[in-house]
Amino acid sequence: MKPIEFHFDFPERSIWKEKIIKELKENSDKIIYKNEIEGISIDITEKPSHSFEVDDNRKSNDWKNCFYTDVENEKTTNSLCLKALMSGADSLFLNIENDNLDWNLLTDNIEFDYISTRIKFSSKEGINSYLKFKNHNPNIEILIDPLTFQEELIEYNFGFLLNGSELQQIGANTWQEAGILLSTFHELLIQDKNRNTFNVHLGIGSNYFIEIAKIRAVKWLFNHLCSVYNVDETKIIFTAESSFLNKSLKDPNTNLLRQSTEGMAALTSGVSELTIRPFDEISDAGSTDFSRRMALNISNILKEESYFDFVKDPLKGSNIVELLSEEIIEKSWDFFKSLESFKALKSADKINHITEEIEKSRNKRVALFQENEIKLIGINSFLNIETNSNQWSNKSYIDVPYLILEKHL
Helix, strand or coil, X not given: CCCCCCCCCCCCXXXXXXXXXXXXXXXXXXXXXXXXXXXXXXXXXXXXXXXXXXXXXCCCCCCEEEEEEEECCHHHHXXXXXXXXXXXXXXEEEEECCCCCCHHHHHCCCCHHHCEEEEEECCHHHHXXXXXCCCCCCCEEEEECCCCCCXXXXXXXXXXXXXXXXXXXXXXXXXXXXXXXXXXXXXHHHHCXXXXXXXXXXXXXXXXXXXXXXXXXXXXXXXXXXXXXXXXXXXXXXXXXXXXCCCCCCCHHHHHHHHHHHHHHHHHHCCCEEECCXXXXXXXXXXXXXXXXXXXXXXXXXXXXXXCCCCCCCCCCCHHHXXXXXXXXXXXXXXXXXXXXXXXXXXXXXXXXXXXXXXXXXXXXXXXXXXXXXXXXXXXXXXXXXXXXXXXXXXXXXXXXCCCHHHHC
């Protein structure tokens, strides 16, 4: 039987644009998409210069459901990890905040052979403590963040954590996050391009298409540098994490929708691992069993019931996504080039420049929020009349406090 062939005669772009403007009537100005925080203004009917290939050599769009935890108490952390693994997590991320841990107690009964595990250290003492642990599993990956690690990097042949999630959390926009990550990656390649792995860990905000375009742009930019330096692209792992920037302690149930759309954006753009952080994790009271379980279940539902693992880069060819990807790539590259003038991985001048630029985006975001140009249900719109005494705790990255909009009411 001969297959049915479909032919669509798409009108010339100018005719199509005229029809759109006519249909929009008094809202015809909506044909221009503007984003003040990103400094983006595009005509959504324009044609992108080309479609960006962002293939990361994975066979499918499957991902790991990651449970993140700060490690302070070994027994408590061990219990949380075991419970998370029984609730659908198949990956662990341990952030070490204690330099002298009982590693036997921390790792007791955790079957590291069957899961993906990464451990981030912030000090030389913490790393040396782990290296003395005789039963450490070879499947565990050790990561250090080159923007915060205070010791000499060259003596450790571990992986690097390029922490875009923290940059977004302190207020960076998409192209600042991407440009800083790219500059860090470039300086690391200059030092030693034979490093084990690079974990590009991206933040996910609430602007759905912007976040999809950002992750696509970051993947394209990193692949571009890999081709320039002849670096194996499989050494780069792209992971993503939900943000606290738009979360609410006053109206907690609204966070489930925000976490879900953030997870969907990350998976649509193709990440190897997704971390949905409990919305109350960095509050004074800390996360609850319920908020931790709901965070894990978002990824479980997206994988088991929503089939996000079936199609790679499903929005490739989408006019708006390709246009946004193109804009973010260009702006990220310009910012990357401005950072290259410092000729350093991490210097006081470079960090000061980065924080000053982020502060501009941060202030814009706060101003738009306070003017109700950014509306968040339960935070500055349709407020919850019930009171909640829980408060946000104070955290920072590169000495810049986390930006949490609910604190700016």
